Amino acid sequence: AVSDIMGITAQGVKTIRRESKKKDIEELKNIIKERQVNKIVSGLPKNMNGTLGPQGEKVLKLCELIKEETILSVYRKHNEIQYKQIGCGVSKGTYANSKHGLSLLENFIQFKYHRDDMFLRELNRDFIEEFRIWLLSEHGLSHNGAVKYLALLKKVVNRAVANNKIAFNPFAAYKLERQEVSPDFLNEDELRRIINFNSPLPRLERTRDMFLFACYTGLSYVDVKTLRAEHLERDNEGRIWIKKKRIKTGVL
Secondary structure, three states, X not given: OEEOOOOOOXXXXXXXXOOOHHHHHHHHHHHHHHHXXXXXXXXXXXXXXXXXXXXXXXXXXXXHHHHOOEHHHHHHHHHHHHHHOEOOOEOXXXXXXXXXXXXXXXXXXXXXXXXXXXXXXXXXXXXXXXXXXXXXXXXXXXXXXXXXXXXXXXXXXXXXXXXXXXXXXXOOOOOOOOXXXXXXXXXXXXXXXXXXXXXXXXXXXXXXXXXXXXXXXXXXXXXXXXXXXXXXXXXXXXXXXXOOOOOOOOOO
């Protein structure tokens, strides 16, 4: 049963049919999430002399399992903390990456294990490797793209380890290595063709101009996107300079 906000009345919810410990706990956690439960009251059967018997021990173990953290719950908490820091050391892009990383992990757990969530203690090296393979094969990411989201998961797990939510770190013996990528550069002829590109659509004309502006100034896409009039300064000789900290590094 679930009580009202004041804790005065109680209404029945549903009867959980026992299947397995994992499914029973998942069903309980779903009810807790849906009803926004913040406190659970459980009966504790004792022997006539006040000691705990076998049934009482089972109840205590069940309570510990209910309190146990899950992979997705700690990831969500990480994202909630990150969201509050947007503009104070965390960019919207960084938060968007974490949010997408959570979505990918949710899809993987449902695809691979046919479950809505998993306990932190179930996270091991095989889980990490299966997630990497899924990102490559089912989601079509590149090696470095997969490493990016594995690194996000590693960050979440490191926080859980630091907060004693999990006894060991499954990433301790798992190396995340990015592959060196040789970027392609525009040659003078290709740049000239972009300069001479004309379109009847003002939107494409504006896109061309912004791209060329980035090429000639060396600004990244996000720095061009966040460029404002106050970032432009004129010196004593009338020349205009861009004075703006880079979004990624914070360097002027």
